[in-house]
Amino acid sequence: MFAVVVDQKRYFPAVLADNSLDQRRLGKLLRRLPSAMPPMSKYLFLGGRRGSLADKSPLQATRRGKRYRVALRLAESIASEYGHIEERLKSVEVAVKVDIDDL
Numbered sequence: 001m002f003a004v005v006v007d008q009k010r011y012f013p014a015v016l017a018d019n020s021l022d023q024r025r026l027g028k029l030l031r032r033l034p035s036a037m038p039p040m041s042k043y044l045f046l047g048g049r050r051g052s053l054a055d056k057s058p059l060q061a062t063r064r065g066k067r068y069r070v071a072l073r074l075a076e077s078i079a080s081e082y083g084h085i086e087e088r089l090k091s092v093e094v095a096v097k098v099d100i101d102d103l
Contacts, residue, residue, distance in 0.1 A: 002030070002039045013043055015059060025062040032075035034082035045078065 003010040016026065033042055046059040053060070053067050058074060061067035 002042055004039045004043055013046075015047065020063070021059070022062050025068055026059070029058060029062060029068075029071055029075055032072055032079060034079045036082055037078070045075070050074065 003012050005011075015021075029046075030042070033045065037045075047057050049055050049057050052070055052074065056064075056067060058071040061071040
């Protein structure tokens, strides 16, 4: 579960409490997303329609077996990309520290 912060107040997306959603699948999908991913990005991922999901959102895909598996792969892909971005940022940070120390 995650909250979105707006004007320093935490809001929990009501769509996550929808009784028609398979909460077990939703939890599994959310756990595949990177913990470092901003909450608003997670919300937009869940609600955004994707061509690879037959123009359905990952949230809607929790209701269908085949689309759900594709949604899991999308979440894994995003997690992988976040991992690469974090590695690049760390290497840039190290490079900047070295340059500053050389001054």
